[in-house]
Amino acid sequence: MALWRLLASAALAIVIAGCAMTSPTPQAALAPDIPSGALSPIQRMTLVGWTVRRQEPAQDVWTRMRAGFTMPDLSTDLVSDREQWYASRPEALTHMTERSGKYLFYIVEELERRGMPTELALLPFVESAYNPVAVSSAKAAGMWQFMPATGTYFDLTQNAFRDDRRDIQASTRAALDYLQKLYDMFGDWHLALAAYNWGEGSVSRAQAKNEGLSLGTGYTELTMPEETRWYVPKLQALKNIVNDPQAYGVKLADIGNHAYFESVRITRDMDVLRVAELAGVSESDFRQLNPAYKGPTIFAAATPEVLLPWDNAQIFKANLATLQDARLASWTVWTAPQRMAVAEVAKKVGVEETVLRSVNLIPSGMLIDAGAALLVPRTASLLTDVAAEIAHSGQLKLASAGRGQGSGTRVAVVARKGETVATLARKYKVSAADVARWNNVGRNAKFRTGQRLVIYRAAQPAKQQSARK
Numbered sequence: 254m255a256l257w258r259l260l261a262s263a264a265l266a267i268v269i270a271g272c273a274m275t276s277p278t279p280q281a282a283l284a285p286d287i288p289s290g291a292l293s294p295i296q297r298m299t300l301v302g303w304t305v306r307r308q309e310p311a312q313d314v315w316t317r318m319r320a321g322f323t324m325p326d327l328s329t330d331l332v333s334d335r336e337q338w339y340a341s342r343p344e345a346l347t348h349m350t351e352r353s354g355k356y357l358f359y360i361v362e363e364l365e366r367r368g369m370p371t372e373l374a375l376l377p378f379v380e381s382a383y384n385p386v387a388v389s390s391a392k393a394a395g396m397w398q399f400m401p402a403t404g405t406y407f408d409l410t411q412n413a414f415r416d417d418r419r420d421i422q423a424s425t426r427a428a429l430d431y432l433q434k435l436y437d438m439f440g441d442w443h444l445a446l447a448a449y450n451w452g453e454g455s456v457s458r459a460q461a462k463n464e465g466l467s468l469g470t471g472y473t474e475l476t477m478p479e480e481t482r483w484y485v486p487k488l489q490a491l492k493n494i495v496n497d498p499q500a501y502g503v504k505l506a507d508i509g510n511h512a513y514f515e516s517v518r519i520t521r522d523m524d525v526l527r528v529a530e531l532a533g534v535s536e537s538d539f540r541q542l543n544p545a546y547k548g549p550t551i552f553a554a555a556t557p558e559v560l561l562p563w564d565n566a567q568i569f570k571a572n573l574a575t576l577q578d579a580r581l582a583s584w585t586v587w588t589a590p591q592r593m594a595v596a597e598v599a600k601k602v603g604v605e606e607t608v609l610r611s612v613n614l615i616p617s618g619m620l621i622d623a624g625a626a627l628l629v630p631r632t633a634s635l636l637t638d639v640a641a642e643i644a645h646s647g648q649l650k651l652a653s654a655g656r657g658q659g660s661g662t663r664v665a666v667v668a669r670k671g672e673t674v675a676t677l678a679r680k681y682k683v684s685a686a687d688v689a690r691w692n693n694v695g696r697n698a699k700f701r702t703g704q705r706l707v708i709y710r711a712a713q714p715a716k717q718q719s720a721r722k
Contacts, residue, residue: 314358314508319496321364321371324442327489329473331482335490340501346494350506353383355513355541356396360425362512367429370442375491376428376449379484385419385544390698394418395544397428407431413613413626413649414552414586420545421560422516443472443485451481514542515566516558519573522582522638524550531576532561532569548612548628550584555644584612585631586639586647591623594654602629613649616690619709622650653709664708668700681708 311317339346360374377396381387385396393400395418401411407427409417417423435445435453448456459477460470468474472485494501519528525546529539540546542560551559561569587602598621599606609615612628621627626647653663666677674696678685689696692706700706 311510314361314510315495315505317510318357318361318371318374321361322492322496324370324372324492326492327443327472327485329486331486332489332493335483335487336493336501339490339494340503343503347504347506349378349382350508353378354506354508356383356385356421356425357508358510358512359421359514363425363429367433369429369433372488372492373429373432375488375495376432376446378491379487385421385424385541388693390694391701391704392693395420395424397424399424399427403431410555410645412645413647414547414550414628414644415545415556416547417545421514421542423545441472446485446488447472447475447477447481450484451477512563514560515563517561517566517569518558519551519553520557522550522552522585524581524583527581528559528569531572532565534562534565538562547614548584550582550628552586552639552644554639554641580633582638583631584628585635586643587627587629588643588647589621589623589625589627589650592652593621595619595621598627602627604630615649615651616687618654618687619651620654622652624648625650666706666708668702668704668706670702672700672702672704674698674700677706677708683708 311320356377357374360377361371364371364373377383380398381396383396386394387396387398388394389398391400394404394416397418399407399409399418401418404411404418404427407430409420409423409427411418417427432445432449435448436442438453439445439448439456444456455477456475459475462476463470463474494503495505498505525539525543526536526549528551529536532539539559539561542562543551546556587598589598593601595610595615596606599609602609609627609629610617615621626643626649664681666681668677674685674688674692674694677683677700678688681688685696688706688708689698691709692698694700
């Protein structure tokens with residue numbers, strides 16, 4: 254009998270311990286006290302567990318983006334001004350959002366993967382209206398508008414054949430790296446955005462100046478250039494509109510919550526036109542997804558992948574598999590052994606001078622400098638693809654032919670306050686058209702103070718040179 258009571262007590266202890274993770278029914282809670290030594294009947298218990306909720310995916314990318322809005326809101330008169338400005342141009346805003354449809358899902362997904370605010374996916378609207386081939390008068394390029402030096406710092410290749418500042422994936426990676434770096438530096442997204450536009454050094458100096466005057470160092474308290482002062486309000490205005498487009502009378506483009514493109518591997522040099530044909534897309538559509546390529550041919554050693562619309566990627570793979578032994582590239586790279594005239598090079602490689610100038614974007618009045626990497630027609634017997642070193646770092650090196658006075662000299666120039674194409678042309682006694690062409694800007698462009706520029710000056714005749722010594 255003692256053994257039976259001992260076993261019963263042990264069983265009761267196990268039941269009570271097991272019930273510690275359960276919640277009793279009301280009846281169990283009102284059960285009378287159990288007399289000492291009596292074995293209680295086991296009461297029915299209600300299990301307490303996790304509630305299972307069905308998670309519906311966002312219907313479109315805008316809904317998905319709104320769910321990731323985590324930046325503090327900015328509420329100023331400038332924000333209201335930009336809200337009215339955008340809302341008064343509903344057609345332009347709709348067109349701009351339509352253009353973003355090829356890229357927006359990818360960027361939102363990258364932001365989510367990094368745990369960054371999804372408002373940042375709106376930044377290319379402010380920077381470039383989501384135009385991946387946009388180029389500013391200051392030579393910033395791509396939808397994230399990287400300056401050449403900043404692009405180089407963030408490993409964006411810029412050579413004779415491609416400019417990764419325009420590459421959808423590479424430039425997005427660099428932009429998000431930069432924005433995260435700036436946030437880590439300032440601990441505030443508004444200041445990080447101001448630094449993205451103005452430079453981290455400028456923001457730090459503005460903060461230090463305010464500290465010295467016992468003033469605040471937040472975004473709204475700093476003295477900054479006009480462009481930077483409007484920069485964050487533009488982003489905030491777009492955020493407000495995206496958050497509630499109907500309230501502003503705006504219709505956003507219908508962008509599904511799914512990938513638009515797929516990355517497809519290539520292992521051989523291929524003409525852009527050939528890739529587009531095999532994928533069943535137009536060259537224009539292909540370049541919208543692959544805007545980094547400058548010329549007619551993609552070199553696999555430096556660009557092992559291309560982006561194609563999802564369905565067309567499958568078509569491309571199937572068609573390419575049937576052409577394993579076919580010639581896929583009609584252009585290759587030729588490196589100039591010495592300084593040469595364009596006509597001389599054209600004759601040597603067997604192509605019309607006008608074609609050579611056009612495909613390599615060689616302006617008139619320029620010589621091909623030693624070591625220049627040029628696109629030239631690929632002969633039927635040339636089966637070797639372009640080497641990785643050339644594909645990665647080949648540069649178009651030019652020298653001024655002068656005005657009939659010899660080779661000329663390249664002069665590095667730093668723009669002064671108020672400097673324009675016209676003022677530089679007058680200062681160096683060259684044409685405004687040449688200044689604009691040498692610096693890849695428009696004829697009426699204005700330069701930023703401190704902007705680095707280039708001028709080619711004709712060499713002086715020998716007598717003049719000796720007279721000045």
